[in-house]
Amino acid sequence: MLAAGTLWFAGGAAPAFAGDGSPVHVLLNSAFDNRPGELVDIEVQGVRERGDVTVSSPVFPHPVRLAPREHAHHGRPAIAMTTGPGTYPLTVRAGGRVVAEDRVEVKPSRRPAFTAALPGEVLRPGERLWVSYDDLYPGETGQSFTVHSPAFRKEVRLAHDPSSADWNNPRLFSGSAELPQGVRDGTYKVTLHGPGGRVVDEKPLTVRAARPGDRDYVGRARGPAFFGTSPASGPEDARDRGHRVAAGGTVNVLWRDRAPDPGEEERLMATSPAFERPVRLRRDDSKAADGDDPRYFAPARIRRGLAPGTYAVTVASHHGRVRKVAHLEVTAAAATSGGSGTGGASGATVAYVAGGTTCGVLAAAGVGVLLRRRAGRLAARRALGGPPSP
Structure with a gap:
């Protein structure tokens, strides 16, 4: 508990003032809820006199000298273990003169x-x-x-x-x-x-693990599901089957859970033999997530050179008591130029962003503008797994 205010001289007849006439304030933290042995945080503000500032009380074994700091004096003395329950006076002296008084209340000791x-x-x-x-x-x-x-x-x-x-x-x-x-x-x-x-x-x-009827029962988790990484794609477009991504590309993994276990958000992971590494899913705290079950997602990078096929993606939650699997379709890597600096990486993100790089390389080779645009469209469709346009 914190007590703060302008303190009074002995007898309560007049407020305490420093040598220049300014009031002296004493702040006591934990002054009214102490057991023997506990510390009392004491801060005295407004003392202008030179010399030591000390605090004395029957609850302390001896007077306590406060340490000076900017605009105040401070100390944390301990109440003597032998102090009995009761209310005790506390006196502040500056340069040997009493400048403020307060009281300290002590409660009985408690067994360990x-x-x-x-x-x-x-x-x-x-x-x-x-x-x-x-x-x-x-x-x-x-x-x-x-x-x-x-x-x-x-x-x-x-x-x-x-x-x-x-x-x-x-x-x-x-x-x-x-x-x-x-x-x-x-x-x-x-x-x-x-x-x-x-x-x-x-x-x-x-x-005890959660059971049906418990608030955190494990039957409320949904996912994993997948959506693209382009600005036009979001969690609302996620699906748990039929999503395609090219080898070397990137896909977002989505997970929903109405009642995650304590600490779940710090260790929710998605794993797959198709991923370069396990992916830690992060809570979506955006405005777009309002009104939805808590949802978590993060981008996963598909391994380069991965053979086309269907790959399992697993998310384990509720401390391993829930384990759900969805399948992701990986297509062949989209064609890229060896001089583009992408190392053959492709996918939804590359199809939209790196298409310009591909066009630039083709232009350097003398290919016309029309052919460049057609090549960009074909690369995008191959990355998304769709058939080429006529």
Whole structure:
């Protein structure tokens, strides 16, 4: 909690002012929701006097000197572990003179708490699990904690992150584990180990794949489907059969899913023996996707020199529990000039863009304008798999 404002002299009779008459402000972050051992972020603004700026309170073992920074003084002292519940005064001094006062409220200590999942929470295979251990309690001193479970690939190390949202708790240790995609349904033990490998605590973890009726049931995925890469082609034109692309060309792979699993967007892939490499599908966040099921697509490059034929394209989603296959027709590479610099690459994109390059080469060879235009049309039709025009 953050308290901010113009503070008062002892007795509350008048506001606090610096030596030049400007008011002194004290900002206390986490001043009203502390346990013993937690940090209090203190910033004092408006002090103009020379000399140390210090803060004292019965909750601190000794007066705290604040560090100067631009237009303010700052510090993060810890409340003594021996402090009992209650409200305590806090005094700010500058150059030995009291310039502001406030108060700090302290709540009772809590026993150490190990958290692996919320009560009743069910996790899916492949989902990420956050684990934490809060032992801000008198007498706790361990600095190394690990978590083990048959549901994990490997042990999880818990560490304190002073830059996290829980900066004020110096004894909050956390880490994460991704459940394997193939983990079986069941209830697993999650065990916390402290220094020397001793068991500190255990928690149950329930893992279950989605089933009919669940919001994230796997039966809502559609695809893969294919559409061209020209500006005139878009996801609305995608089809899961009959799409043709020339060897060396490019095709967009489309996937739709009304309810993707957590983390799905980071690892959705399309694979095929026809592709130069697996393709990571990206979420379509454009305005054109409004009102549609979440859709993902990306361009896939067809291998050069690939024999004409029908090739399977596979997308695995929902952590491998859904696997769908569509077939893409690959035609012979469209004819290109060896001097064009394209390396024989062709396809929908090349048919529209590289046609000018082909024309330029033919012109250099002395072919007439009419023949160049006809050659460009024939190349485009061959790339799309259609018959030549008369």
